[in-house]
C-alpha cells in the first residue's frame with residue numbers, strides 16, 4: 001500500500017546499529033516510489049516539497065502509533081487527513097477494460113507532489129475505512145519500527161519479516177536468558193577461589 005511504503009521511507013537499521021536513513025533524500029528510493037500506482041508526480045520533489053512530505057509522514061506515523069496503542073483515530077486525525085486529501089482532488093470516469101469490463105476510475109486532477117500526498121493520505125483513509133485497525137502494526141523489533149498491515153489470516157504477524165526481525169529477536173531473547181542463567185547460578189565465578 002502507498003501509505004506504509006511512504007512511512008517506511010524513514011528507515012532504521014533493524015540490527016540495532018542506531019543508523020537511520022531518510023529515503024526521501026535518496027534518488028533511488030524516490031525513483032522506485034514514483035513508479036508506484038497513483039504516484040503521478042513527474043519530477044523529483046523540491047526541498048520545500050520534501051519538507052511538506054516529512055510533515056505528512058510525521059502525521060501518519062503519529063496516527064499509526066495512536067492506533068497501535070489500541071485507540072481509534074480521533075476527530076483531529078480525521079480532520080487533518082481530510083485536509084491532506086482536499087489538496088489533491090480526483091475526477092471519476094467509467095472506462096471499459098478487457099479483463100474486468102466497465103470499471104469506475106478515480107483519476108488524479110494534478111500531476112504534482114501535492115496530489116501525491118493526497119493520494120498517500122487517501123490510501124491510509126481507505127485502510128481506516130475498509131481495513132481493520134487491529135491489523136495496522138509496527139514491527140516488534142524496537143530497532144526496526146517498520147510499519148505494515150498484517151494481512152495474515154490469524155493476525156499473528158509480530159514482525160515485519162519473521163526471517164529477519166523475528167530471528168533477531170529470538171537470538172536476543174536467547175542471549176538474555178542465557179545471561180540471566182549464568183548470573184543466577186554463579187557459574188561464571190570460580191567457587192574454589
Ligand SMILES: [Zn+2]
Nearest residue numbers: 139144160165
Ligand atoms: Zn522489523
